[in-house]
Amino acid sequence: MLPNLSDDFERLGVRLRYATSDPAKLREAYLAAHPQESGDLPGTPLSIFLANDSELNRHFEITYASLEETNAGVAATALEKDEGRNLLQNLVRIDFVDAQRNIDDEEGHRSNKLSSAFAGFYQKNLEQPEVAEEAHKVIEANNQQLNEHYAGQFAGIMNVIRGIGIPSVNDRELKIVSTLNPEAALRGNTDLLYVDNDRGHELPELYNGLGFKNLIYMAIQAKHYHSQWVRTAQNRPLCQIIFIEEPEVHLHAQVQQTFITNIWDVIRQSADAEDAGDCIPQLIVTTHSSHILDATEFRKVRYFRRCLLEGEEPGPGRILNATEIHSLRDFQPTAVDVEDQQATQEEALAFLKRYLRLTHCDLFFADAAVLVEGSVEKLLMSTMIERAAKRLRASYLTVLEVGGAYAHRFDELLTFLKIPHLVITDLDSVEPDGRHPVCRADTEGALTSNASLKNLLKVNSVAQLIALTPAQKHNAAQDRYITFQQDISVEENGANSVMRPRTLEEAFVYENFQLFRDKKLNLDLTIPAEFDEAYNEIYKYVKSDSFKKTDFAMDVLASEADWKVPAYIVEGLEWLENRLHPQTSAGQA
DSSP: OOSSSSSSSSSOOOEEEEESHHHHHHHHHHHHSOOBBBOOSSSSSSHHHHHOOOOOHHEEEEEEEEEEEEEEEEEEEOOHHHHHHHHHHHHHHEEESSOOOBOOOSSOOOOOOOHHHHHHHHHIIIIIIHHHHHHHHHHHHHEEEEEHHHHHHHHHHHHHHHHOOSTTTSSSSOOOOOOOOHHHHHHSSSOEEETTTTTTTTOGGSSSSHHHHHHHHHHHHHHHHHHHHTTTSHHHHHOEEEEOOOOOTTTOHHHHHHHHHHHHHHHHHHHHHOTTTOOEEEEEEEOHEEEEEEEEHGGEEEEEEEOOTTTTTOOOOOOOEEEEEGGGGOOOOEEETTTTEEOOHHHHHHHHHHHHHHHHHHGGGGGGEEEEESSHHHOOOOOHHHHHGGGGSSOOOEEEEOOOOTTHHHHHHHHTOOOOEEEEEEOOESSSSSSSOEHHHHHHTTTEOOOOHHHOOOOOBBBHHHHOOOOHHHHHOOOEEEEEEOOOEETTTEEEEOOOSSSSHHHHHTTHHHHTTTSSSOSSSSOOOHHHHHHHHHHHHHHHTTTOHHHHHHHHHOOOOOOOOOOHHHHHHHHHHHHOOOOOOOOOO
C-alpha cells in the first residue's frame, strides 16, 4: 500500500469501489436477455436484469487501489484484486451486527432464538481444552445415567424384537445409549429461562420483551466478535471494526440513551477477560435515534445527507441518488462578537454541543429546521403549519427554541450540515439613544437589539429591516430564510391604522384585533376604543411582567376561534414549504 519507499507516511489510504468489471460484457449480456425494441433500449430496466440469477455478482466486483496524497489531490494506484483483498484482511477485521436481527422465541430460518445465540457463542469461544474436558466429564456422567434408564425402559421392546428373530443368533445385540456432547446439549436441548428467585418462578424465553432480547443479543455478538479477533493465533488483523446497525430497535428511550456506554462496558470486560487490554475495536453505530446521538461525543458524529448527483440541477420531484457525508470533527464555528455577545470559537462550539445534547439531537434526522424566538412560537408552530402551510405536514421538521440572541450561532452548523432552515425572530425595537431602552417598534430611529438580525442581515435599524424585500431575507448559499414582524393594517368599523409589532404576541393581537376585541380570544385586557391608545396599551401589556406568554399560547390553542397566523410567519412557512415541496408546472408538489 505504500505509494513509494522514499517518504515517511503518517497515513495510508486505500479505496474500494464496487463497479462493473467489464461494461461491454454487461451490455452484451443485458441486450441478449432483453433485446432492443425498434432500436430503442429494452423495455426491461437494467436494474431488473441485474436482480435476476446472480447477474449483479457476475458483472460487478470490488476493485482495490492504494492512495497517495499529492499537490494535485489524491492519486490512485490499482491493486490486483486478490492482493488488495488480502492486504485489507490483514489490516482490518470487520464484523456486522445487522439491523434485521429478527429476535424471536421460535426457531425458524429468519429468527434468532437467544438460546441458539448462547450455543453459538459456546461453540466458538468456550470450546477450549480445559473447558471441553470439564464439560465432557459432566456430560459423560449424564450419559451413564441415561444408559441405565434406557436399558430399563426399552427392555420390553427389545424382547419383542428378539422374538421376531432380530438380531439372529450370530448377530450383535442391540443397545440404546445416550450420546450427548456439550455442543449438542447446549444447541438442541436447552432453553433460556427468566427466573424469579424470590417466588421460584421460571418463565420461558417468550415471556420477555423483544427489546430485552435485542439488547442481550447485541451484547453476545459484540463479545463474540471481539473474542474471535483477540484469539486469532496467526496474522491477526491490526484493528477491528464492529458495525452495529440501528441498535434502537425495540429499546425504550432510557435504554437507548445508555446503549453506547453499556456496549463499551461489554467490550472492555471482554478485553479484560482475554487479558488483551490494548485490543479495543472501533464501533460504528448507524442509528435514527436522537437518544443514542445524545449520548455520543459531538466530534464522533458522521452525518449522512442525501443529495443530488454532482452536476444535476435541482427541480420538483428530483430523486436524491447520492449521499454526502459531513464529519462534525471538521465543524469549526467562527467567534461571535455582536455587541454584548462575545464568544471565542471554542466557547461557541461548546455552547452548540451543550444545547444539542440537552434538547435537539433530533436535528440530525430532520428535513429542515425552524429556529424560533421562544416558547409561544414553539407551542403554536404545529397549528400554524396546519393553517398556513399544509404541505409541510409531510416533512420532518425540528423546531429549535433558540431566542433572538442565539439563532446566528446555529446558522453556521445548519449551513455546514446543509439543512434548510427558517429563522423566525422578533424586531426587538429599542431607543436609538442612551442605554437603548425598549420602545414601540414605530418609534422614530428605533434600532433592533436582536443579535441574530444584526449578525445575519447586517442591519440594525428597524426602518431598514422593515424595508427589506423577501429576496434580501433569503440566503441561497446558506439555504436560510429569516423573517420578523412587519407592519399590520388593523381595520375596525371602516377605519384602519397601521401597527408595527416588536414581538410575536403583539403581532398576533394586531392580526386578530377583532377577535380580541370581541373576547373570542383572551388577552386579560380591555382594549381602548381609539386605535393609537389601543396600540399603546397592547404594547405596554405584552412587555409587562404580568403578561404570561405560555398562558397566552395555551389560551390560543384552546380557543375555537378562527384566528389568523401572523403574516410574517406565513411568509417564512411558505418559503420553507416551497423549498421542501416545490410546485410543478401543473401546480402539484
